[in-house]
Amino acid sequence: MTETLITSEVDYEAEGRQTGYLRVPHSVTRSAYGFIPVPVTVLKNGEGPTMVLMGGTHGDEYEGQVAIDRLAKTLRPDQITGRIICLPMLNFPAADAGLRCSPVDEGNLNRAFPADPRGTPTQLIAHYVEEVLMPLADYAIDLHSGGASLFYPPTFMRCPGWTEEESATLRKLQTAFDLPYAWVFTGGGGPNSTARTTMGAAARKGVVTVNAELGGGGAVTPEILALAERGLKRALHAVGMLPGYEPDAPRGT
Numbered sequence: 001m002t003e004t005l006i007t008s009e010v011d012y013e014a015e016g017r018q019t020g021y022l023r024v025p026h027s028v029t030r031s032a033y034g035f036i037p038v039p040v041t042v043l044k045n046g047e048g049p050t051m052v053l054m055g056g057t058h059g060d061e062y063e064g065q066v067a068i069d070r071l072a073k074t075l076r077p078d079q080i081t082g083r084i085i086c087l088p089m090l091n092f093p094a095a096d097a098g099l100r101c102s103p104v105d106e107g108n109l110n111r112a113f114p115a116d117p118r119g120t121p122t123q124l125i126a127h128y129v130e131e132v133l134m135p136l137a138d139y140a141i142d143l144h145s146g147g148a149s150l151f152y153p154p155t156f157m158r159c160p161g162w163t164e165e166e167s168a169t170l171r172k173l174q175t176a177f178d179l180p181y182a183w184v185f186t187g188g189g190g191p192n193s194t195a196r197t198t199m200g201a202a203a204r205k206g207v208v209t210v211n212a213e214l215g216g217g218g219a220v221t222p223e224i225l226a227l228a229e230r231g232l233k234r235a236l237h238a239v240g241m242l243p244g245y246e247p248d249a250p251r252g253t
């Protein structure tokens with residue numbers, strides 16, 4: 001087992017729905033033995049793949065936070081196959097404050113990987129994602145947007161794939177997500193990735209991983225939020241984890 005300082009209120013092996021917090025220890029004047037609560041919901045139904053869904057890696061990017069939170073609350077375990085780990089506000093202090101970086105330590109979570117297991121709260125979260133969650137996962141999706149400083153057209157992002165099998169799965173996820181744009185990086189990925197992002201963390205652990213940039217501008221539009229929620233369900237369906245879902249007609253990327 002890894003040397004994380006974070007304790008989880010949820011049991012990743014238990015069946016059904018569990019909600020709680022990852023407790024990131026944070027000893028401050030107000031609370032000598034306090035912790036930062038990172039919300040987590042686990043849905044599990046029998047054997048099957050594991051998907052990790054991340055929002056709020058950057059706290060001023062709201063689309064993924066809302067979409068993953070709604071999914072965590074509305075999906076029933078009996079609708080899924082396998083396990084979905086939902087982290088709608090992954091860098092909780094940043095998400096709580098609506099800021100890109102954490103006001104606790106100025107940490108930019110998507111530049112913090114691979115991280116020090118004895119580091120700042122942002123580094124502890126990054127280390128937990130890479131060393132505890134990614135080894136449980138088959139797939140990982142991290143939803144971003146332009147945040148307070150810019151606006152992206154809704155764009156799916158991925159690497160070309162490290163193996164033929166991974167490439168095929170990445171193409172399947174891109175088709176399923178069905179966003180208007182897709183951006184395929186020309187490099188990166190694979191077990192030797194040096195990326196400081198959740199994508200790098202996932203790649204180093206052999207997890208098939210994609211991102212999306214979903215608008216931004218310090219707000220959320222209903223249209224882009226709908227694309228995000230639709231894309232998540234279609235992606236889960238495409239990898240066999242939401243078998244009863246009936247995708248509507250693709251709109252094209």
Ligand SMILES: [Zn+2]
Nearest residue numbers: 058061144145
């Ligand atoms: Zn971001």
